[in-house]
Amino acid sequence: MRTIEPVAKFDLAFSTFCLQHRFNQQVANVSKAISHSGDGHLYIVIGLLAWFFDGLVGQLFLLAGLIAFAIELPIYWFLKNSFKRRGPEELSALLPAFITPSDRYSLPSGHTAAGFLMATLIGAFYPALTEYALLWASLIGVSRILLGVHFFTDVVIGALLGITCANIALSVTSGVS
Template identity: 35%
Template sequence: MESRKPLGAATRLTTGFQRLDVLEARLCQPINAWSRQRWLRSMFLLVSRLGDGPLWYGLMLALPLVLGKLGLALSLQMMFGGLLGLSCYKLLKARTVRERPFASHPGIVCTGVPLDRYSFPSGHTLHAVLFGWLILSAVPALAPLLIPFVALIALSRIVLGLHYPSDVLIGATIGLLLARLVQALLPLAGFAPAA
């Protein structure tokens, strides 16, 4: 009788992702098919490119000019949160090594440029939710612009064949948790002008 060796944590995680990948690929394929329409592909490529950082960096520079002390505090929150987000994202990607959907499923076409090899979690979504939450907490009037933009960034990751839905969902969850942590550690109230 052959004895089985217990699987290591990394092997169990990889096997779990492989099973999940098969299920999620069925969800990804019809969403990824949207990228065959040129105008949709162009729109999602633009949204994804903005989510790489340029919009967020521009906002971090502009907020102090527009909102004064509150804007400076918000920019500091975003910088601190961005560093935390990048650290979490890199750590998780190095540990989980989940291949991107287009790399594992021939029916999913990559129409964007991946920033790195692995898929889990979506760093674009993590940062979009993180920054979006911080900004909307301070300036709720931006909701009609910012909420659709954040949603489009998350959707773009699946449309472009770069992420599975669970990558996006977990990225969004981590982004929200980090935003709340940043707000607890660096509250805007500490920067409010004295009455």
């Protein structure tokens, strides 16, 4: 356990820096809107719109998304319930949480995983949108920190999980056409 102590200390210091300032309520208001865009509803809409309007490419995009989420969700739940890492609001009474977390544990960030999963797929199927999709996913991750429900490493591991699952799904669907 001593090997993760420096990481835990960094996470707590970073969260303290992000959450203990006089503008934290204003930042949280913006962060709530950004975080809400990563709740999952928008991903369904994007997949269905691609399927409906973009022929075979849209169908493959939707298929890759379904496969990626079918891979990501069980891994996400396994990791959450294995690590059982408490979030910033539980570890320090001084740190505010501006929303109620969507689940009990903080590692990995599911919102970030889903955001980077979608950004990776969007980048693969619609390369002109790559920068926007990655910016959006990054903002979702940052918003989770600024809302006080995740640590920095929760977000990084969530991003890696999402990218990995999207790439697995892309390799599975690469032969389909």
